[in-house]
Amino acid sequence: xxxxxxxxxxxxxxxxxxxxxxxxxxxxxxxxxxxxxxxxxxxxxxxxxxxxxxxxxxxxxxxxxxxxxxxxxxxxxxxxxxxxxxxxxxxxxxxxxxxxxxxxxxxxxxxxxxxxxxxxxxxxxxxxxxxxxxxxxxxxxxxxxxxxxxxxxxxxxxxxxxxxxxxxxxxxxxxxxxxxxxxxxxxxxxxxxxxxxxxxxxxxxxxxxxxxxxxxxxxxxxxxxxxxxxxxxxxxxxxxxxxxxxxxxxxxxxxxxxxxxxxxxxxxxxxxxxxxxxxxxxxxxxxxxxxxxxxxxxxxxxxxxxxxxxxxxxxxxxxxxxxxxxxxxxxxxxxxxxxxxxxx
Amino acid sequence: xxxxxxxxxxxxxxxxxxxxxxxxxxxxxxxxxxxxxxxxxxxxxxxxxxxxxxxxxxxxxxxxxxxxxxxxxxxxxxxxxxxxxxxxxxxxxxxxxxxxxxxxxxxxxxxxxxxxxxxxxxxxxxxxxxxxxxxxxxxxxxxxxxxxxxxxxxxxxxxxxxxxxxxxxxxxxxxxxxxxxxxxxxxxxxxxxxxxxxxxxxxxxxxxxxxxxxxxxxxxxxxxxxxxxxxxxxxxxxxxxxxxxxxxxxxxxxxxxxxxxxxxxxxxxxxxxxxxxxxxxxxxxxxxxxxxxxxxxxxxxxxxxxxxxxxxxxxxxxxxxxxxxxxxxxxxxxxxxxxxxxxx
DNA sequence: TTTAGCACTCTAAGCTTGAGAGTGCTAAAG
DNA sequence: CTTTAGCACTCTCAAGCTTAGAGTGCTAAA
Numbered sequence: 034x035x036x037x038x039x040x041x042x043x044x045x046x047x048x049x050x051x052x053x054x055x056x057x058x059x060x061x062x063x064x065x066x067x068x069x070x071x072x073x074x075x076x077x078x079x080x081x082x083x084x085x086x087x088x089x090x091x092x093x094x095x096x097x098x099x100x101x102x103x104x105x106x107x108x109x110x111x112x113x114x115x116x117x118x119x120x121x122x123x124x125x126x127x128x129x130x131x132x133x134x135x136x137x138x139x140x141x142x143x144x145x146x147x148x149x150x151x152x153x154x155x156x157x158x159x160x161x162x163x164x165x166x167x168x169x170x171x172x173x174x175x176x177x178x179x180x181x182x183x184x185x186x187x188x189x190x191x192x193x194x195x196x197x198x199x200x201x202x203x204x205x206x207x208x209x210x211x212x213x214x215x216x217x218x219x220x221x222x223x224x225x226x227x228x229x230x231x232x233x234x235x236x237x238x239x240x241x242x243x244x245x246x247x248x249x250x251x252x253x254x255x256x257x258x259x260x261x262x263x264x265x266x267x268x269x270x271x272x273x274x275x276x277x278x279x280x281x282x283x284x285x286x287x288x289x290x291x292x293x294x295x296x297x298x299x300x301x302x303x304x305x306x307x308x309x310x311x312x313x314x315x316x317x318x319x320x321x322x323x324x325x326x327x328x329x330x331x332x333x334x335x336x337x338x339x340x341x342x343x344x345x346x347x348x349x350x351x352x353x354x355x356x357x358x359x360x361x362x363x364x365x366x367x368x369x370x371x372x373x374x375x376x377x
Numbered sequence: 378x379x380x381x382x383x384x385x386x387x388x389x390x391x392x393x394x395x396x397x398x399x400x401x402x403x404x405x406x407x408x409x410x411x412x413x414x415x416x417x418x419x420x421x422x423x424x425x426x427x428x429x430x431x432x433x434x435x436x437x438x439x440x441x442x443x444x445x446x447x448x449x450x451x452x453x454x455x456x457x458x459x460x461x462x463x464x465x466x467x468x469x470x471x472x473x474x475x476x477x478x479x480x481x482x483x484x485x486x487x488x489x490x491x492x493x494x495x496x497x498x499x500x501x502x503x504x505x506x507x508x509x510x511x512x513x514x515x516x517x518x519x520x521x522x523x524x525x526x527x528x529x530x531x532x533x534x535x536x537x538x539x540x541x542x543x544x545x546x547x548x549x550x551x552x553x554x555x556x557x558x559x560x561x562x563x564x565x566x567x568x569x570x571x572x573x574x575x576x577x578x579x580x581x582x583x584x585x586x587x588x589x590x591x592x593x594x595x596x597x598x599x600x601x602x603x604x605x606x607x608x609x610x611x612x613x614x615x616x617x618x619x620x621x622x623x624x625x626x627x628x629x630x631x632x633x634x635x636x637x638x639x640x641x642x643x644x645x646x647x648x649x650x651x652x653x654x655x656x657x658x659x660x661x662x663x664x665x666x667x668x669x670x671x672x673x674x675x676x677x678x679x680x681x682x683x684x685x686x687x688x689x690x691x692x693x694x695x696x697x698x699x700x701x702x703x704x705x706x707x708x709x710x711x712x713x714x715x716x717x718x719x720x721x
Numbered sequence: 722t723t724t725a726g727c728a729c730t731c732t733a734a735g736c737t738t739g740a741g742a743g744t745g746c747t748a749a750a751g
Numbered sequence: 752c753t754t755t756a757g758c759a760c761t762c763t764c765a766a767g768c769t770t771a772g773a774g775t776g777c778t779a780a781a
């Protein structure tokens with residue numbers, strides 16, 4: 034990557050301007066706006082070089098230049114200024130974490146909303162994988178003659194409840210016993226460890242409750258599978274994307290919304306951002322999933338005490354305000370990790 | 378509403394054709410496609426009459442006619458054929474209700490998804506109003522040293538949980554006592570009845586748990602208020618709307634998505650469809666909310682045993698396949714009511 | 722009362738044109 | 752050797768013009 038000083042300046046100018054305007058940038062514009070001290074003609078020569086090296090791209094012969102994904106990559110890796118957030122932005126982010134919120138899910142939802150408001154891009158969140166979480170607390174209750182409630186709390190603070198059929202023959206003291214035994218045997222286990230073996234041992238211990246145990250096992254497995262295939266992805270602020278000229282064409286907009294509905298793809302995309310506790314930027318065609326190659330995605334993997342609590346992702350056009358997005362995501366991640374480590 | 382036979386035929390033809398094509402219909406088209414047995418010239422005269430009476434409308438002098446909201450209204454009230462659903466559609470609807478589902482919420486979500494798939498319009502759902510539901514079961518648990526879980530089940534089968542701070546000084550037997558007293562005093566009450574008076578009496582009964590009772594009261598009120606102002610609205614299948622020519626303009630699409638995010642408006646719109654257990658059709662400007670006057674909305678209020686369980690709404694362009702939508706919604710409502718009356 | 726005929730209107734699509742932005746190349750200047 | 756001015760060239764976009772087509776309303780005849 035040997036780019037000399039001048040080429041760097043020009044590349045930076047093109048990327049910066051294109052992010053701001055979404056219009057191809059010409060040599061004259063750069064000379065005028067970015068006072069590099071050389072004439073448009075020279076800039077033209079440099080730009081021709083940059084194009085040959087793959088950093089820029091020309092939509093058509095007489096148009097200005099647009100950054101290629103390689104250009105963005107260089108910008109993100111080496112040139113991107115660290116964007117200082119405004120006081121208002123800072124305050125908004127802090128405000129999420131000031132209120133005492135006890136539920137992970139709610140906190141994440143709030144954070145996603147704020148990120149979308151600040152960036153005007155779509156925020157994706159992938160909750161903690163049930164598979165890797167372990168049960169902290171289980172309870173079985175009766176709520177009326179025929180039905181009961183199975184309650185599970187994981188170490189990540191996620192609560193799930195399922196209404197289940199419960200034969201009227203089971204008494205309250207039975208339930209207490211079941212609850213106790215379930216807790217003794219299951220709490221501390223990850224959900225994927227709760228396989229039929231463990232259930233078998235429980236069943237031998239509680240042979241008289243065979244029926245209800247079968248139901249419980251079924252629900253556990255169902256929850257697990259549902260989670261594994263499509264994750265618990267949520268997207269926030271998708272309508273904001275319609276403001277960008279990239280989506281002026283309804284066909285494009287439709288593709289985008291269709292994409293958001295493919296939770297399996299989104300899950301894959303979010304998971305594949307690998308480095309833990311770092312901000313990851315994937316630009317356009319760098320994404321292995323072809324459906325996402327028109328977009329860029331910036332992700333942050335939230336890890337607290339070695340526990341993988343999920344992923345935040347910001348999805349936008351390749352022409353994305355990377356520096357702002359990265360700053361905001363960094364900031365939110367930090368706060369989140371700090372808050373969660375006291376919460377868990 | 379004195380329209381003679383011939384005018385009715387013409388109006389029906391215009392509405393029918395416009396719903397199918399989204400293009401203004403001319404006299405020749407009607408003569409050709411709907412063989413009414415009169416010439417285009419005569420049709421023109423009749424159409425001029427219909428326009429004068431407000432049933433049709435002409436986008437510009439040399440264009441065909443388009444139904445006005447009055448035209449749609451006449452069609453819906455008097456002309457609309459009862460659309461028989463295809464076997465496949467029937468089967469799809471039935472399939473939702475065949476699986477044994479215990480949670481209202483899940484059932485509703487499934488139903489909404491199917492409706493959207495069948496109609497390609499957006500389905501809105503408004504869950505039961507917490508305000509009018511009553512508590513069936515309350516429980517307070519400890520999940521770790523500092524936190525506990527407040528669990529509420531309403532008579533509608535909706536479950537809500539909140540993680541709360543819980544001072545370590547409170548023992549398990551304390552919790553049991555609290556749970557019992559809460560159940561004794563609160564179950565059977567609607568949430569809006571649970572005002573500070575009742576809580577005061579509980580507090581005197583349990584003077585030693587003042588701190589935690591305050592927290593609980595706060596959460597109850599919070600839940601109630603949140604519900605009252607924005608309801609628990611969910612919209613499904615919104616991206617499908619981009620297929621309609623009405624939204625070819627991105628500006629329109631943006632408005633639509635922005636509208637969907639205004640849950641208070643949607644709640645109002647769904648609630649104002651008054652007649653219980655009947656299908657309600659609100660066409661364009663008939664809607665008191667100006668933001669919704671570009672759309673039509675077909676709603677059905679789900680009432681079981683006198684309990685208002687919520688509202689289904691199908692939101693689409695005024696040029697909507699009313700007969701299909703009404704049939705589907707009718708069908709789903711029937712199944713839903715039947716299923717729920719065994720469930721509750 | 723219905724219909725054929727016709728002049729008229731309006732839109733949408735296609736075509737032309739010119740302005741504007743930008744380029745690459747060449748040759749001169751530094 | 753590098754930079755720059757100059758210039759011919761290219762391409763797009765918007766504006767204006769034209770035309771085909773669809774549809775109307777009116778009139779007069781059936």
